[in-house]
Amino acid sequence: MSHDGHHSVVIPAPGPEFVPHTVAHHFDTPVQEFQSAKLGFWLFLATEILLFGGLFAAYFYYHEVYPETFRLGGQQLDWKLGAINTTVLLLSSWTMAMGVRSAQTSQKQKTLMFCGLTVVGALAFMVIKFFEYKAKHEHGFVVFSELFAPYDQATGSLAWFKDYDGVMAGVPHGHLFFAIYLTMTAIHGLHVIIGAGLILWIMVGAAKGRFHNGYFLPVDLVGLYWHLVDLIWIFLFPLLYLVP
Amino acid sequence: MSAHDHSHGHDAHGHGGLQMGHxxxxxxxxxxxxxxxxxxxxxxxxxxxxxxFGPANMLIAMAIASVKASLVIAFFMHVKWDTAINKIVFLSSFLFLSLLFIFTLSDHATRRLDGELTVRHTNVQYQWTQPKADPNHGKH
Structure with a gap:
């Protein structure tokens, strides 16, 4: 205990391949440090739920108003690629959970392996997403080069939505589905990229022996972030690829 | 406490990292x-x-997704074993989310829609604009 604020608590390393953890000086105990960080991170994850929640509300509202637009729009997506990406994310969520467990039980090599596999999953997800976006671009559903072009008031046309083959011509506001599809998957994809970066950062720390049964807080928090990415996708997959 | 034997952390109910609490x-x-x-x-x-299944398809898809989400939250995210305050903080976000959904969708359900949106609500609009259909209208 360091109530005088001058002596930090040090958690010893469980073995020669690990390094001790020094509790930040503004915390009295390791438990306080852990619980403070954890509570803060849960608050952050709650804001993430609300961030995506607003987009889900937009989805449900417009799906209610233009069900035909959403059904036809969903059919333009490749549900098989969506299902593969769902499986990839579920597997990576499992490897992440195992990575956290490995850190908790001071298994350095396993921590590195499972975190590495999670990053591979993140990359696989983004590669598949890239090819999906490429196909949407080619059909003119989302023309990325025109994404930020101004709305043409005279013709009422959106530069980023061309629909070259006119498949969405028979339904009102065909662009709506693709606007929501792109916004939701792009913000989700951004989380995948950030998550992969954070896991790489965890791997650097793990390689240095920073994480063990005495201290695994960063691994735990990054794990929670990664599971949230999976959580969001669990809802995105049926809503976008299998539009009910 | 650092001398505690952590080897039993491999079983389902073991404890590791006693230095950070249980x-x-x-x-x-x-x-x-x-x-x-x-x-x-x-x-x-x-x-x-x-x-x-008609309109039930949405309910079924969301019900399955909710079960999947519950599994991820309870087990992968360890919420089942987390502290009460952390459970409240995270799960309350879903409570507020449901408020957002309920008010947004109830607005849609109770709104008299105009313009092109009335295409799907022709019957509703007819009732609204044809009060003269009442046979007792003007009889007294």
Whole structure:
């Protein structure tokens, strides 16, 4: 205990391949440090739920108003690629959970392996997403080069939505589905990229022996972030690829 | 406390990292079971979407997704073993989210829509604009 604020608590390393953890000086105990960080991170994850929640509300509202637009729009997506990406994310969520467990039980090599596999999953997800976006671009559903072009008031046309083959011509506001599809998957994809970066950062720390049964807080928090990415996708997959 | 034997952290109810307080460490077998359940539920999601249940398709898809989400939250995110305050903080976000959904969708359900939106609500609009259909109208 360091109530005088001058002596930090040090958690010893469980073995020669690990390094001790020094509790930040503004915390009295390791438990306080852990619980403070954890509570803060849960608050952050709650804001993430609300961030995506607003987009889900937009989805449900417009799906209610233009069900035909959403059904036809969903059919333009490749549900098989969506299902593969769902499986990839579920597997990576499992490897992440195992990575956290490995850190908790001071298994350095396993921590590195499972975190590495999670990053591979993140990359696989983004590669598949890239090819999906490429196909949407080619059909003119989302023309990325025109994404930020101004709305043409005279013709009422959106530069980023061309629909070259006119498949969405028979339904009102065909662009709506693709606007929501792109916004939701792009913000989700951004989380995948950030998550992969954070896991790489965890791997650097793990390689240095920073994480063990005495201290695994960063691994735990990054794990929670990664599971949230999976959580969001669990809802995105049926809503976008299998539009009910 | 650093001398504590952590080897039993490999079983389902072991504790590791006593220096950071008591932590539940899940067994590998449990994580694998959760993964298998999630994959099976994904298959059921795809299968259910192939059958036309009418408006129930949305409810079924969201019900399965909610079960999957609950598994991820409870087991992968360890919420089942987390402190009460952390449970309240995270799960309350879903409470507020449901408020957002309820008020947004109830607005849509109770609104008299105008313009092109009335195409889907022709009957509703007819009742609204044809009060003269009442046979007793003007008889007294």
């Amino acid at each position: 932590h539940h460490i899940s067994s590998s077998a449990m994580f694998l079971n959760v993964l298998i359940a999630l994959l099976i539920l994904t298959g059921i999601t795809v299968g259910a979407s192939r059958v036309d």
